[in-house]
Amino acid sequence: MNTEQIVIIGSGPAGFTAALYAARSQLNPLLFEGTMPGGQLMGTSYIENWPGTTSILGPKLMTNMREHAQHFGGRIMRETIDHVDFSTHPFTLKASKLGIIVSQAVIVATGATPKRIGCPGESDYWGRGVSTCAVCDGAFYKDKKVLIIGGGDSAMEEASFMTRFTSDITVIHILPQFTASPLMQERVLNNHSIKVIYESTVSKIIGDGNHVTSATIVHQKTGACQPLPCDAIFIAIGLQPNTELFKGKIELDSRGYIVKKKNTETSVHGVFVAGDVADARYRQAITSAGTGCMAALDAEHFLKNLKPAHQ
């Protein structure tokens, strides 16, 4: 079996930038795209904060990054890593189709996934009115009643996006005010198609057996419940780091994010991390790409200093 120099798990801005830098460092990286090729930006429309590019479709930016990494020799596999063993070096990984892979270094860039509410009815109507991606599913709800759950940038973006399709949008937010950046908030608050219900959550999602028909909204202070008829519910209440694969293998913090020990290195020497899977604070495409670059440079440094006996 060939031993890889470096395996990258994940295909958002962090993974592809790591692959680009590792490829340009002639490390012949092998990247596994996972279950959501391209990461979270694949579910966005235009993004306006990739520096130097005033406006670009999220999926287009990711396609560009993918091709850029490939252009310099990055190998990209359309499959998932199902198991990792970091207890001995070189590390062992199991890919869904390719099987066992041995690698000197690993970069984890598995990103984060939108959280679910966890209320009754949510799972029953998942994909049948309940969604975490207005860009993906919004067009199905032309002139329909739509709820957006959340108060951060993602919720604002979902709400603003939905105004293309309908003028009956209600944002439900748990706090007395939004946490989104001012510009994003303003777009929502100034839009007459969007109503806001503060200090409230969804306690139940109700449907006709086939599709969502309403939600129960609970006020956080009074406890008062009201039914709110709706055709779609877009959930944007934060992210969960994708670290299921690494539990017990590398150190995670209390919220499940991977802990960086020194620069981008994890608790395992030779395993590095980049992007949202280790970042609960910034979570931007540009910050993820930056840490992807850092992880590749740190991994290159690690590989250069490996004793020849291990190579």
Next chain:
Amino acid sequence: MNTEQIVIIGSGPAGFTAALYAARSQLNPLLFEGTMPGGQLMGTSYIENWPGTTSILGPKLMTNMREHAQHFGGRIMRETIDHVDFSTHPFTLKASKLGIIVSQAVIVATGATPKRIGCPGESDYWGRGVSTCAVCDGAFYKDKKVLIIGGGDSAMEEASFMTRFTSDITVIHILPQFTASPLMQERVLNNHSIKVIYESTVSKIIGDGNHVTSATIVHQKTGACQPLPCDAIFIAIGLQPNTELFKGKIELDSRGYIVKKKNTETSVHGVFVAGDVADARYRQAITSAGTGCMAALDAEHFLKNLKPAHQ
């Protein structure tokens, strides 16, 4: 006098990205470009490691970033900050033409500058054969004898670039092998126009009173000196952080880099840092842009939590 919410000092990828994010957060940022608008990338030709863009001229990328920040309302001043007072809040800055500016938050993104050798003759022939920028000055030396001093990525880039103009290139490096990334090294080592002298330094630069004519090369182990005729000497021996303005104002490390205390915040609460001025390790356009974004988000968070009495 108006109090600014946020002043950004510096105009490389870090400064412009900070301005973009601060502008999109409606903080109405004021950016001072300083003595080298656009930063180090203005002295490069094509760069191939900006993720998603296989090849772009460095100055073009910087123009794009500048316009992007302006597009969202970033105000950009073509002048320098000559003095800062961080001892009281809000902070006071003195601009070369605009005069005194008061600001609630400051982002320092002043970058780093190529180091000089410090040998006799270097200052005498600066700009008359001695340069730190082959892209800027290389075309003057068609079919001439050229020395490149250094062994890192920058030195490799300078040497490779000069092969467009001449086939008489010698790289002088202090160590027994290059420290550049493998791909960059290979391009130099495989190029028949480029000779390499290892374990050697330049101890003196000699000219005819008008222009460089030769350099004295000293072997580090034997101490042997040899004169080497040359028409140009490009120096690429590392960077010096641009922190002269901040000495005694914010904490610097032993090499003069700004110390980050918490996320991107410096030793002064409300003063943040981004890019190469705080980064001796990665120093890439993409990592600088990433930290520029982080500094803007940290500054936004700081401003949001300022007591109203201070606003």
